[in-house]
Amino acid sequence: MTSCRRRARWQLAVTSAVRRIGWLPVVGSGAAVGLLLVLDATVWRGVGGALVPKERVVDAVLPLAVGLQAAFLLSPEDEKPLELLLSCPRPLSWTLAERLLAMVLLQGGVAVVGTVASLAMGAEGITLAVGRWLSPSLLLGSIAVYLALSTRQGALGALSVVVLWGGMLLGGDALLERWPWLWPLHLYLQPDSVSLAAYCINRATLALAGVVFISLSVSLTRDEERLLGIRGAGRGGAG
Numbered sequence: 001m002t003s004c005r006r007r008a009r010w011q012l013a014v015t016s017a018v019r020r021i022g023w024l025p026v027v028g029s030g031a032a033v034g035l036l037l038v039l040d041a042t043v044w045r046g047v048g049g050a051l052v053p054k055e056r057v058v059d060a061v062l063p064l065a066v067g068l069q070a071a072f073l074l075s076p077e078d079e080k081p082l083e084l085l086l087s088c089p090r091p092l093s094w095t096l097a098e099r100l101l102a103m104v105l106l107q108g109g110v111a112v113v114g115t116v117a118s119l120a121m122g123a124e125g126i127t128l129a130v131g132r133w134l135s136p137s138l139l140l141g142s143i144a145v146y147l148a149l150s151t152r153q154g155a156l157g158a159l160s161v162v163v164l165w166g167g168m169l170l171g172g173d174a175l176l177e178r179w180p181w182l183w184p185l186h187l188y189l190q191p192d193s194v195s196l197a198a199y200c201i202n203r204a205t206l207a208l209a210g211v212v213f214i215s216l217s218v219s220l221t222r223d224e225e226r227l228l229g230i231r232g233a234g235r236g237g238a239g
Contacts, residue, residue, distance in 0.1 A: 018102045018105075018106065020099065020102075021069065021072075021073060021099055021102055021103055021106075023106075025065060025068065025069040025107075026065075026106040026107060026109075026110060028065065029061055029062060029065035029107060029110050030110045030113075030114075032061045032065070033057055033058055033061050033062070033110060033113075033114040034114075036052050036057040036060070036061070037054060037057055037114065037117050037118065037121070039051075039052075040052070040053065040054040040057065040121065041054075041121060054118045054121045054122070054123050055118055055123040055124055055128075055129065055132070056132065057114060057118060058111055058114040058115055058118065058129070058132065058133045059132035059133035059136060059188070060169065061114075062107060062110065062111050062114075062133045062136075062137050063133065063136040063137045063139075063140045063141075063165060063187065064140070064161065064162070064165045065107060065110075066103065066107050066137040066140060066141040067137075067140035067141050067143070067144045067157075067158070067161030067162075067164075067165060068144070068158050068161055068162075069103055069107065069141075070100075070103065070140075070141040070142070070144040070145045070148075070157070070161075071144035071145070071147070071148045071154045071155070071156075071157030071158040071161060072148070072154040072157075072158070073096065073099040073100065073103060073145060073148075074092065074095060074096050074099060074145070074148070074149065074221075075148050075152075075153070075154030075157075091221070091222075091224075092221035092222075092224050092227060093218050093221040093222065095221075096145070096217065096218065096221055100145075100214075103141075107137070111133055111134075111137075115129045115130060115133075124191075128191055131191075131199075131200075131203050132191075134203075134207070135187075135202075135203040135204075135206035135207045135210070136168075136187040136188070136206060138206065138207055138210035138211075139187065139206045139207070139209050139210040139213070140161050140164060140165060140187070141210070142209075142210040142211070142212075142213035142214045142217065143157070143160060143161065143164070143210075143213050144157040144158065144160065144161045145157065145213070145214070145217045146213045146214075146216050146217045146220070147160050149217050149220040149221065149227060150220060152227070164187070165187070168186065168187040168188050169187070169188050172186045172187060172188045172189070173186075173193075176189075183198065183202060184201060184202050184205040184206075185202075185205065185206070185209075186202060187206065189202045
């Protein structure tokens, strides 16, 4: 019995994680990508200055979708501590890993399908296409998780993602005109506006920053009592 419990403690439960995080965010991002690609193939076809060019459809949608979903993957304010610990008899870091993996599989599927569709419509090569959405999605998703865990408020993580996404998408180029040295952190730096080496450095910097925020998020899950509010509740009762 003890060995069975130990195996269950460290066994991935991606299926249950998929049920927990839900399909609605994935359906939403898939619908948005599909709609924009259809518009590019019909209404905007042959028209200069399309609102969202086909090569930028996935990277315009996916980082926002990933960030918003990541903000509520393990949001302490939305899950009762006792229910969470009983339903997931494993460290919170493991629970977080399960839900991150489930989100990556679902949203990654949307990204792959959207990328293939854009390539079929004549977009650039696959390396640039993947580089456009992969690093920004990693960074915004990791920031959302970190803010949700550190503040115990998923809504704050989601709001921060919306602000960063909108600011970089709409005003990132203007920001670089003011402060050119910020180019390594521009989420939507375009490969045709800089050298290939500079673009690769930009993508690598964003990805590295995302890894750092994920590492910080994992470290926060080690203090389960603080994260779930158990310690604060206990102190309040004692007082």
